[in-house]
Amino acid sequence: QVQLQESGPGLVKPSQTLSLTCTVSGGSISSGSYYWSWIRQPAGKGLEWIGRIYTSGSTNYNPSLKSRVTISVDTSKNQFSLKLSSVTAADTAVYYCARVGLVWSFDYWGQGTLVTVSS
Amino acid sequence: QSALTQPASVSGSPGQSITISCTGTSSDVGGYNYVSWYQQHPGKAPKLMIYEVSNRPSGVSNRFSGSKSGNTASLTISGLQAEDEADYYCSSYTSSSTHVFGTGTKVTVL
Numbered sequence: 001q002v003q004l005q006e007s008g009p010g011l012v013k014p015s016q017t018l019s020l021t022c023t024v025s026g027g028s029i030s031s032g033s034y035y036w037s038w039i040r041q042p043a044g045k046g047l048e049w050i051g052r053i054y055t056s057g058s059t060n061y062n063p064s065l066k067s068r069v070t071i072s073v074d075t076s077k078n079q080f081s082l083k084l085s086s087v088t089a090a091d092t093a094v095y096y097c098a099r100v101g102l103v104w105s106f107d108y109w110g111q112g113t114l115v116t117v118s119s
Numbered sequence: 120q121s122a123l124t125q126p127a128s129v130s131g132s133p134g135q136s137i138t139i140s141c142t143g144t145s146s147d148v149g150g151y152n153y154v155s156w157y158q159q160h161p162g163k164a165p166k167l168m169i170y171e172v173s174n175r176p177s178g179v180s181n182r183f184s185g186s187k188s189g190n191t192a193s194l195t196i197s198g199l200q201a202e203d204e205a206d207y208y209c210s211s212y213t214s215s216s217t218h219v220f221g222t223g224t225k226v227t228v229l
Contacts, residue, residue, distance in 0.1 A: 046223040104212040105155035105170035
């Protein structure tokens, strides 16, 4: 059973870079033809897709966030990571990592981690 | 990319059937059979309920079904139960090789 777990600072100052890591267990991040994705949800609001990465390093990003987002993968650690630069209060949200299944659905999710942007 | 449009809320009595719509464009919902649906209880991560328009993952009740016509996908919950009360989101793959979520629907069991 694949499991995902987000980790990283829960508080980030405005204008700084938000950094999160997702650790995958129960299977190799490199096995199968899967992409790995980040999704966020501000309090009381809907889900927003941030981007995805393949284990080759190929990425796709939400156009609205593309200029500030970098997703990377470390197959030796079975992890993938998110960096979001120049954050503002609008980036305060619960951030989820998820596996993109074989037909472009998100079949496994982490529990989510709250990141607050505040000075 | 714009979020897919869902009704803000849908309600029904126990045992009834309800349907949630998800409207997009020919660049997402209408262009691909890669529509999925997620159930989210308060404080929990979303759970995949339907993938590829109408397929149920193992373990998901057959009371949940999906369909699509043109640019609109739908999720139907039959035999509504108290445990079905949650937020529901649709999602679609897009022509830009990205993903987009719906605005979300709160389902209330009366």
